[in-house]
Amino acid sequence: MSSNLVDLLFIFMLACFIGFEVIRRVSPLLHTPLMSLTNALDAIAVVGAIVMAGEHKSTFATILGTIAIVAATSNIVGGFLITDRMLKMFKSSRPAKP
Amino acid sequence: MNELIANLHIIEVIYLIASTLFILSLKWMSSPTTARHGVWAGELGMLLAVCGTLLHHGIVDYKWVIVGLVLGTGIGIPLGLVQMTAVPQRTALSHAFGALCVTLVGTAEYYLQTPNVPRFTMGVLSAEVILGGLTFTGSLMAAGKLQEVLPQRPLTYKGQNVVNFLLLGSAIGLAVYLVRHPGATHLFPLMVAIAVIFGVLLIIPIGGADMPTVISLLNSYAGLSAAAMGFVLDNKLLIIAGALDGSSGLILSIIMSKAMNRSFTNVLFGAFGQDQTAAGGKQEARPVRSATAEEAAAILSAANKVVVVPGYGMAVAQAQHKVRELYDTLTKRGVEVRFAIHPVAGRMPGHMNVLLAEADIPYDRLIDMEEINGDFPQTDVALVIGANDVTNPSARNDPSSPIYGMPILDVDKAHTIMVIKRGMSPGFAGIDNPLYYLDHNLMLFGDAKAFVGNIVRELTGGGHS
Numbered sequence: 001m002s003s004n005l006v007d008l009l010f011i012f013m014l015a016c017f018i019g020f021e022v023i024r025r026v027s028p029l030l031h032t033p034l035m036s037l038t039n040a041l042d043a044i045a046v047v048g049a050i051v052m053a054g055e056h057k058s059t060f061a062t063i064l065g066t067i068a069i070v071a072a073t074s075n076i077v078g079g080f081l082i083t084d085r086m087l088k089m090f091k092s093s094r095p096a097k098p
Numbered sequence: 099m100n101e102l103i104a105n106l107h108i109i110e111v112i113y114l115i116a117s118t119l120f121i122l123s124l125k126w127m128s129s130p131t132t133a134r135h136g137v138w139a140g141e142l143g144m145l146l147a148v149c150g151t152l153l154h155h156g157i158v159d160y161k162w163v164i165v166g167l168v169l170g171t172g173i174g175i176p177l178g179l180v181q182m183t184a185v186p187q188r189t190a191l192s193h194a195f196g197a198l199c200v201t202l203v204g205t206a207e208y209y210l211q212t213p214n215v216p217r218f219t220m221g222v223l224s225a226e227v228i229l230g231g232l233t234f235t236g237s238l239m240a241a242g243k244l245q246e247v248l249p250q251r252p253l254t255y256k257g258q259n260v261v262n263f264l265l266l267g268s269a270i271g272l273a274v275y276l277v278r279h280p281g282a283t284h285l286f287p288l289m290v291a292i293a294v295i296f297g298v299l300l301i302i303p304i305g306g307a308d309m310p311t312v313i314s315l316l317n318s319y320a321g322l323s324a325a326a327m328g329f330v331l332d333n334k335l336l337i338i339a340g341a342l343d344g345s346s347g348l349i350l351s352i353i354m355s356k357a358m359n360r361s362f363t364n365v366l367f368g369a370f371g372q373d374q375t376a377a378g379g380k381q382e383a384r385p386v387r388s389a390t391a392e393e394a395a396a397i398l399s400a401a402n403k404v405v406v407v408p409g410y411g412m413a414v415a416q417a418q419h420k421v422r423e424l425y426d427t428l429t430k431r432g433v434e435v436r437f438a439i440h441p442v443a444g445r446m447p448g449h450m451n452v453l454l455a456e457a458d459i460p461y462d463r464l465i466d467m468e469e470i471n472g473d474f475p476q477t478d479v480a481l482v483i484g485a486n487d488v489t490n491p492s493a494r495n496d497p498s499s500p501i502y503g504m505p506i507l508d509v510d511k512a513h514t515i516m517v518i519k520r521g522m523s524p525g526f527a528g529i530d531n532p533l534y535y536l537d538h539n540l541m542l543f544g545d546a547k548a549f550v551g552n553i554v555r556e557l558t559g560g561g562h563s
Binding site for chain 2: 005011012019022026027028052060061064065071076078081082083085086087088089090094
């Protein structure tokens with residue numbers, strides 16, 4: 001399902017605005033976990049790598065695709081893991097929230 | 099044929115759900131109470147997207163896909179378990195991995211499509227591999243500097259900026275040529291190579307104190323290159339995730355530059371620490387007042403309000419757990435203890451908060467610079483541990499200082515200041531700190547971890563409660 005270029009540019013523009021508005025509201029307290037989380041989300045590039053390695057159009061593409069899958073998957077696994085580890089450490093001094 | 103179209107529709111719907119989950123994931127990061135839901139939403143979105151992609155009709159061979167996924171998981175797990183002090187270099191490394199993935203896929207895509215690459219595709223493809231290539235090596239350099247396998251001091255040489263501009267210019271020139279003549283396959287590797295070299299040279303002149311800005315900027319580049327990849331592959335999910343990451347990195351770099359009162363161009367092209375030799379010359383030995391752990395404990399126990407100002411030095415000395423003991427002891431005695439966090443404390447945005455949270459200090463005690471600065475005049479004791487330049491009053495009142503104009507924590511307005519420091523050596527940026535010569539400042543000379551430990555011992559074992 002190919003979409004036209006202008007549609008893609010619209011999507012890009014809107015996503016940038018959503019990104020700005022959502023991330024502006026993130027407390028500075030959580031900037032480090034935010035960066036490791038966006039890193040893990042960014043590794044969605046793995047979908048491109050999977051297609052590249054799996055379509056097997058040329059040996060060269062399969063090799064590069066496989067290395068790309070390794071790189072992106074390590075970001076997905078490591079990124080989510082460390083973000084969750086960090087967030088688990090943030091505790092409030094008040095016993096429980098109402 | 100109908101089945102094929104239905105299959106494509108399913109993937110598009112799955113990508114739509116994944117995009118929604120990604121946006122929700124970032125939205126939930128706004129507060130520590132909901133942040134973990136954000137991680138779960140992100141994980142679910144990722145799982146859906148990967149499974150949806152595996153359904154892709156064009157995939158004929160799963161062998162290498164599975165090999166890649168398994169190997170990547172094997173590398174990812176140890177990277178997810180690093181110590182909190184090592185998080186900045188881990189983050190830089192993961193930017194490098196992300197950029198590597200994008201560059202490799204872009205390169206493979208070019209060789210599959212050449213020589214019939216549409217102009218627009220060739221343009222974004224070039225942007226993808228140039229951004230990806232420079233982010234890959236730039237992030238590796240940043241990780242090396244943070245891990246201290248490479249020298250942290252900025253390395254500068256004459257004509258550095260000219261060389262860098264020429265390199266970037268020639269990479270863009272090649273990209274323009276390739277857009278017009280996509281069949282010029284011999285030029286494509288040259289373009290990638292130039293981007294890769296440019297990444298190395300870009301980070302060489304950047305010092306450790308600028309790392310928070312640089313990491314954020316590389317984060318932004320990694321995101322933008324992924325978005326470019328989305329355009330090449332006609333993948334909307336990739337465009338959205340890349341745009342979110344790109345804007346996140348950009349916002350963080352803006353916050354970091356503001357916190358250091360410097361522009362992007364200044365961070366990238368004006369190595370910090372160049373003009374300090376002039377400032378260092380007029381130093382003379384001025385008297386400072388110092389105190390012992392016993393005296394410091396006495397002053398702290400008599401205080402009502404204490405603000406601790408932690409810096410990267412505290413993390414280097416591994417003193418955060420002792421600081422937590424001090425926090426507990428003082429809190430038990432009814433002293434109000436809070437922590438003042440400068441935006442660039444640590445080696446990446448928010449790093450100091452993570453280190454203190456790891457030591458079990460409640461996050462509602464960690465206060466941003468803007469919020470706490472007004473409270474310093476009512477603060478009895480400001481205890482500075484391992485921070486230097488972010489407390490330097492000359493940033494406020496000495497226009498000749500290299501850090502003049504940088505927002506600082508106004509610790510000099512507290513009734514008493516105590517600074518734990520090994521000696522009188524200047525900080526990372528090599529700038530003398532007039533704070534230390536003030537009459538209401540006490541220097542506590544020693545290792546941060548040992549000294550805080552001694553104060554705690556005086557407070558608990560002193561016998562008089």
